[in-house]
Amino acid sequence: MTSALGQGFVLLGLIAAGFGTAFGYIAGVRRSAAGLRLTRRLALLFAVAMVGACAVMWYALLSHDFSVSYVAQVGSLATPLHITIFSLWSSLEGSILFWGLILGLYIAAAATFQRRGHEDYLAYTLATLLGIGTFFTFLIASVADPFAPTPPPVPVDGPGPNPLLQNHLLMAIHPPMLYLGYVGMSVPFAMAVAALLRGQLGATWLRPMRRWLLVPTSFLTAGIMLGGWWSYEVLGWGGYWAWDPVENASFLPWLTGIAALHSGIVQQRRGTLKAWTVILIMITFLLTILGTFLTRSGVVNSVHSFTQSPIGPVFLGFLGLCAAAVVVLLALRIDTLVSEPSNERLVSREGAFLLNNLLFVSLMFTVLVGTIYPIVAESLRGVKVSVGEPYFNRMAVPLFAGLLLLMGVGPALPWGGSDPKLVRRALVRPLPAAAVGLAVALLFGARSAPVLIVSAFAGFALWVTADQGLRPVRSRPRRQDGKGPLAALLVAPDRLGAYVVHLGVLITFVAVAVSSTFQREAESTLRAGDTLRLAGYEMTFRGAERVQEPHLIRHQAEVEVSTNGRSRGVLYPSLNIYPNQREPIGTPAVRTSAGHDLYLTLMNVGSDGSIGLRAITTPLVAWIWIGVVVMCLGTALCLIPTAAERRATTPRAVPDLAASPAGGGR
């Protein structure tokens, strides 16, 4: 019964999406207002169907209806309520259903919020989005059907979700954030397709597109950060980023998405880089599909891989289809997007943006090549190879350092850059800040060249970010309506937001550089009463206890931490042993402070009551997460409409003047 209801909703979604795709394209070609209205209704119907399907699945999970195959696969009577709710996305079929839900919500949002001012494109945009929706509902209805009835006899209880995913609450929010990022990239992609089909790309396209690109990029940022945080809090190896293939897969669209955000600024200001922005958006979308394929097909060795399933080839087919469509569409229509003539110098704001895009795209290609090279080697040489952390660090660090430099130099440079005196002044003024950065690093004992370079660049960039971000305050007209500095800043919240994002990036950047360079660790076998010393900490092992829980056995060690003889509290690192799990899974105990983290992991528990304890001190780890939060706040600021936008009455049925190449308008 539940199965049939769920499958009914999925089928409804499939029909709505299929017809919506067809009607949308027809409405686009004919520029029919009635057709657009119908497409919008179908888009909303698709969203309703996806919400319904997920509601049915949640109902089945919560009522432990093991006649639904997905519930029999991941549910169990013993699983706590909140984990049961999250188990919707804990396994393959459910995660694709959840994907469908998010896509439905994005489509509904696009159909609602872009109703006005984007009419020229909306029919094509919705048609493309519903085309993607058709694929996903088809997947849910066929090879990844979570609603399939369980073959009899129906079990009375299930195994519960993957133990690793039950370990920490972060696992509940990390996947939805990533999905919101991945799926959200469909919207700018659909807009890019619409722009190509229309053969025009103006202000009514660019502004909404940037917004719809900003949102998923920000979710992706948060998702990647939460994944790193989860890895740090749960996996017990003391790090947050391992350059694992699936981590890389989430990183790829993030890189091109950010590149597109930046090239969009140039387009907004100069009317150039139109075709390039469209290409970047399309690559970003293809990379999200590639990432999903890598996660779900099992072609790469990864901690995140779902089990092998027939979904892999279907996804590869979809990826191929999308890639072919994108290439053909670009080849046919790209010449319709004519950039405005504009002089460009290397040492100018435009030049910095070009280099920014060069570095982001190079970084993406580097990570892509490194990630898929093992498949290349295996296919051509028949040998399995690994491309891991040492390689990626070696390759990515210089590129990141270049981006950090540009983050300082770029915003300082004037647009056009035609006045050499102005350029020189802009580059010289922040130099003292760079010197301060360098001095601070030297003061803290940094001697390695990369750290010193990063510190100097960061000092430079910090000065420029603050200077540019606060410029509206300084240059605001005196005594103008008694407006305070805050009001001045909020005249253009997107500008302020951009520099807040940069500030967050700087915080995270420095924290990553420092934390990965100055990590210290000690490891020892301790008997009760023994003490391990590291970086001024004395860690005394008081004893271990064995806790039997319903679904696991936990060995928990009591470790008293003190500095200079003063007790600083007790930490409880533990080792969890799940039945049928090869290696025990450790849960580290972390003592976080503003300066550094003390991170304790239990390596093993001996039969004589001794423990293997590993202690790691990592400076500034907390600032990595703080930086990302600042980035997300900045993004939120960017989404506030600017004063100009607030004043402007939304034009209805006014032809898109700026769109036609001849129309000009910067």
Place this chain on the structure above:
Amino acid sequence: MRRATALPGLLALLAVLAVAAPASAQEPDTPPRVALPAAEGEYRPGLGVETSHELGDPLGRPLSGEELDRAVVEVAADIRCPKCQALSIADSGAASAQAMRAEARSLLSQGYTREQVVGYFEQRYGEFVLLEPRARGLNLIVWAAPAGIVLIGGLLVALRLRQRRRSADEDLDTYLRQVEQETAT
């Protein structure tokens, strides 16, 4: 084929030596036996595995203290933990990773170089165990790609700047001419 028949003989000889003579009383030209790492449980002299004949002579000097610790971390950071995903044996807490770290420590303390130790793991586990592929043959793709992409991209940017400069100059010319014409009339 010759190697395959000669090596078992050598193996047998070494095995006999290992059984017959205690570790200290070996012939001077054979490298020192790999010592068992201090592990819990009873210690049985002469037990374990023979690796020295495959590794050859230690090419470096025996390390100890902090220098040894640093070398172990350096080697371990480049070796993939066999049963983990993408983690090195330096980062992993898995039992087999701990065993491999202990092996690296033991070999380094006997004077084997870092390269020899990495080579030993590669010889046993295959190239897969190296987190950074060796720069030879097809692997050069992965080493050359980043620089290649930056170069090609840089070239494209440079071409674009030149082209833009030229067309902008032309535009300016036409604009100026237009202005002249209009002001003249």
Place this chain on the structure above:
Amino acid sequence: MNRKVLLVGLGLALPLLVLLGFGFRHDPQIVESPLVGKPAPSFRLADLDGNIVDLAELRGKPVIVNFWATYCVPCLYEHPLFMEGARRWQGEIQFLGVIFQDDPETIAEFNIDYGSWGPSLIDEGGRVAIAYGVYGPPETFFIDRDGVIVDKAIGLLSPDQLLDVANRMLARPAAATG
């Protein structure tokens, strides 16, 4: 039609797609051992009762070395297969079990409950497993009369593979050792 875009696009997308398609033909879990065809690393280990087993002394007789543990589910599935093999080729093939990261006491209990098909060797510090490049249990190495590894199985060993490799090893006489 912009040919440049078409060619560059196809040039980037096609190879990538073909490669990913190729990726399906390989199991990411299986890594070929570089030791096949090479002499088996010699070891001397004690079993649970303290008896010493020296691989070199077994020269002339095919040896099957299985790395296993009680927490590993495929190992448990393999157990009856090795029981049957040890019975069938008693005196002809030597079966050796090397304990991979497991507690000897647990192994001893297991052997009492389910029987054993050969000595369970204690690999102190896991050094033999490293010398054999074992990724994780179960892994099975087939060593011929000359002490050369002729084959290796990763994961659950199938009866067919055991039969096939055992017969191959038995059919070949030892080469002259010198």
